[in-house]
Amino acid sequence: xxxxxxxxxxxxxxxxxxxxxxxxxxxxxxxxxxxxxxxxxxxxxxxxxxxxxxxxxxxxxxxxxxxxxxxxxxxxxxxxxxxxxxxxxxxxxxxxxxxxxxxxxxxxxxxxxxxxxxxxxxxxxxxxxxxx
Amino acid sequence: xxxxxxxxxxxxxxxxxxxxxxxxxxxxxxxxxxxxxxxxxxxxxxxxxxxxxxxxxxxxxxxxxxxxxxxxxxxxxxxxxxxxxxxxxxxxxxxxxxxxxxxxxxxxxxxxxxxxxxxxxxxxxxxxxxxxxxxxxxxxxxxxxxxxxxxxxxxxxxxxxxxxxxxxxxxxxxxxxxxxxxxxxxxxxxxxxxxxxxxxxxxxxxxxxxxxxxxxxxxxxxxxxxxxxxxxxxxxxxxxxxxxxxxxxxxxxxxxxxxxxxxxxxxxxxxxxxxxxxxxxxxxxxxxxxxxxxxxxxxxxxxxxxxxxxxxxxxxxxxxxxx
Numbered sequence: 001x002x003x004x005x006x007x008x009x010x011x012x013x014x015x016x017x018x019x020x021x022x023x024x025x026x027x028x029x030x031x032x033x034x035x036x037x038x039x040x041x042x043x044x045x046x047x048x049x050x051x052x053x054x055x056x057x058x059x060x061x062x063x064x065x066x067x068x069x070x071x072x073x074x075x076x077x078x079x080x081x082x083x084x085x086x087x088x089x090x091x092x093x094x095x096x097x098x099x100x101x102x103x104x105x106x107x108x109x110x111x112x113x114x115x116x117x118x119x120x121x122x123x124x125x126x127x128x129x130x131x132x
Numbered sequence: 133x134x135x136x137x138x139x140x141x142x143x144x145x146x147x148x149x150x151x152x153x154x155x156x157x158x159x160x161x162x163x164x165x166x167x168x169x170x171x172x173x174x175x176x177x178x179x180x181x182x183x184x185x186x187x188x189x190x191x192x193x194x195x196x197x198x199x200x201x202x203x204x205x206x207x208x209x210x211x212x213x214x215x216x217x218x219x220x221x222x223x224x225x226x227x228x229x230x231x232x233x234x235x236x237x238x239x240x241x242x243x244x245x246x247x248x249x250x251x252x253x254x255x256x257x258x259x260x261x262x263x264x265x266x267x268x269x270x271x272x273x274x275x276x277x278x279x280x281x282x283x284x285x286x287x288x289x290x291x292x293x294x295x296x297x298x299x300x301x302x303x304x305x306x307x308x309x310x311x312x313x314x315x316x317x318x319x320x321x322x323x324x325x326x327x328x329x330x331x332x333x334x335x336x337x338x339x340x341x342x343x344x345x346x347x348x349x350x351x352x353x354x355x356x357x358x359x360x361x362x363x364x365x366x367x368x369x370x371x372x373x374x375x376x377x378x379x380x381x382x383x384x385x386x387x388x389x390x391x392x393x394x395x396x397x398x399x400x401x402x403x404x405x406x407x408x409x410x411x412x413x414x415x416x417x418x419x420x421x422x423x424x425x426x427x428x429x430x431x432x433x434x435x436x437x438x439x440x441x442x443x444x445x446x447x448x449x450x451x452x453x454x455x
Contacts, residue, residue, distance in 0.1 A: 006330040010185045011434055013326035052179045052193055054279055064282045066179040066195050082307050096199045115195035
């Protein structure tokens with residue numbers, strides 16, 4: 001059986017033609033690099049996506065801290081993952097790369113912060129401090 | 133009047149890259165003006181992945197991509213950063229007027245780089261008739277409300293236009309529990325990247341109406357529905373098939389226009405259709421010593437290309453100052 005996919009690994013968005021037999025990938029055509037082949041196999045056998053979202057804060061400079069999974073998670077877990085993230089609160093200053101959950105939903109992936117967020121009232125630069 | 137060697141307006145990806153590159157090519161007096169209270173520009177609200185594959189050879193989100201440049205620029209003492217600083221005036225002699233809390237400042241720059249980015253095209257620019265109720269947002273504004281402010285602008289959403297920001301917001305609204313009832317595209321094909329059609333639209337079975345346009349917005353105080361009509365090959369004439377989708381929110385994602393009011397004020401030549409600067413010496417505008425980079429120069433698809441190109445604009449400004 002032939003299946004058509006679009007590779008999401010880079011902006012080139014290669015159109016892939018995947019030959020599938022008994023849920024196994026026999027061949028992949030149309031990919032410009034090896035990432036396309038890996039993506040096609042994963043997409044047929046166990047579709048996965050990196051999830052990005054935001055977590056509410058308390059006492060921080062921004063209302064939301066953006067986060068992501070460090071690796072892709074199964075597509076069918078995405079809405080459950082959103083439910084979990086919606087219930088979380090971050091109340092300490094964080095930097096990009098900080099770990100929110102070291103084994104998120106027991107999926108073997110980390111939930112990590114992607115933006116530095118300081119405590120409320122923090123002033124970023126010396127120059128601004130003088131003005132304030 | 134205070135004089136500076138190089139002034140850069142805008143600390144998004146273009147301004148950050150131009151500042152670093154100018155510094156590396158010998159400019160040791162740089163003032164970077166940013167109207168927001170954070171560095172990084174629009175990248176801060178682009179929390180999705182897809183950035184950095186070409187520049188950093190890894191897949192990053194917008195804030196992570198910005199963070200890499202921010203960390204580098206904070207280490208350079210010669211680059212003075214002024215936040216909450218909004219430039220309101222520019223002359224062809226390169227005299228800038230800007231306001232910041234408690235201050236109105238006027239400075240003269242020997243060279244100037246405008247990295248002022250672009251704006252979203254609006255509902256008015258694509259002539260969607262109907263009432264003017266609450267609930268009509270540009271896609272980028274909705275992105276800011278959700279990702280920065282933590283507010284969900286609506287629960288039942290129709291998206292006009294299939295640009296990348298609109299497709300990405302279709303997924304974001306869906307993940308946040310809203311129902312995206314359709315994407316309406318006047319062309320016969322998607323305007324966004326194919327991978328965004330795949331991972332943002334098909335992944336969530338969101339209906340796409342190609343060759344359709346929105347013929348009316350219904351609702352007095354809040355959007356209640358939108359009417360769609362199928363268009364012919366001229367993209368204007370209705371060929372029938374009117375129908376209505378109930379919704380409380382309409383997102384508009386119909387392209388971007390460079391924001392070039394400052395150089396226009398100073399008398400630079402702009403293209404009337406695209407609002408891009410026109411000059412024989414691009415990236416220098418028709419005003420000597422005034423350069424433009426990033427989305428203000430032309431609208432880019434990828435931030436990686438903005439970084440690469442803005443670095444060469446930083447170099448061009450450094451060369452200009454050497455002469």
